[in-house]
Amino acid sequence: MNDLVALRARLDEDERLARLALDEAQQRTDRETRYPYPERLATSMLDARFGPARVLREVEAKRAILARYEDCVAHMQDPEYQQGTAMDQVLEYEEFVLPNLGAEYDRGSDTARPQAD
Numbered sequence: 001m002n003d004l005v006a007l008r009a010r011l012d013e014d015e016r017l018a019r020l021a022l023d024e025a026q027q028r029t030d031r032e033t034r035y036p037y038p039e040r041l042a043t044s045m046l047d048a049r050f051g052p053a054r055v056l057r058e059v060e061a062k063r064a065i066l067a068r069y070e071d072c073v074a075h076m077q078d079p080e081y082q083q084g085t086a087m088d089q090v091l092e093y094e095e096f097v098l099p100n101l102g103a104e105y106d107r108g109s110d111t112a113r114p115q116a117d
Contacts, residue, residue: 018055069093
């Protein structure tokens, strides 16, 4: 459960930073002021592809995956739901989906942020 708390905290942080970046971008009215040199075109394209709007979409998608996992856990408590199926679903999330979902936040991949244990 600590991993889920840490993952949610990282998603909250990503969302907060992405919204700040979007606010800053909206304050800029002249893109040429930001990227006046042709060699910065790649940076501009990278920002457009991997910028704050994408981060917000990724945060939303990851939260949906976490919500689905919580549904699977709840199904384990539901006597009308097949327990074998519920257990298989939870195990799939715990052994594969959740570790991969949080892989970008693993120790060493992001030295700028402190890691939660």
